[in-house]
Amino acid sequence: AQSVTQPDIHITVSEGASLELRCNYSYGATPYLFWYVQSPGQGLQLLLKYFSGDTLVQGIKGFEAEFKRSQSSFNLRKPSVHWSDAAEYFCAARSFTDKLIFGTGTRLQVFP
């Protein structure tokens, strides 16, 4: 069955530190891949997406993600975290004609 896994439920980092959020997918073929951020009171916001091509994808708010086919991974990274990055992050995937499947999310906490 198709699935998206985010192994880390909760991550805490200090402001200014680097960040990597992990995401693995299980699909028959490479799906479209997405990272969303959810802040309280706001809808999910798309950070970046991967359809094909360059495996390093740049997104908004200084985030990037790298697609690694050999590892079935699409990890999200940011070189220097800001306090405003504290939120819930969801990795999601879908095949061309199918629905979005979300991972369970990673809650990011940022300490000053």
Place this chain on the structure above:
Amino acid sequence: GAVVSQHPSRVICKSGTSVKIECRSLDFQATTMFWYRQFPKQSLMLMATSNEGSKATYEQGVEKDKFLINHASLTLSTLTVTSAHPEDSSFYICSAPDITEEQYFGPGTRLTVT
């Protein structure tokens, strides 16, 4: 970017009553909208796909008679939770794709059934 709104943002209702949640695409038209349910500390689970002018498509395990979906226009879809029970308490989120098929999500509706 495109905006999707939901109303109300929070609702408390008594067990046995029905509650309607609205999802609107504010600056674009959407022939399809999606309804998700999110449990605390869990992921979003797709409940149904709302189709303008036709019946909604429900995911396996979702009671179509309990969760009534009406896609009244190209900018409005409604989810009605009928005969609500405490186990229906949850966070309901809608989304709508724009012409490029990028999904835009509403801010969600917190339903509490007492």
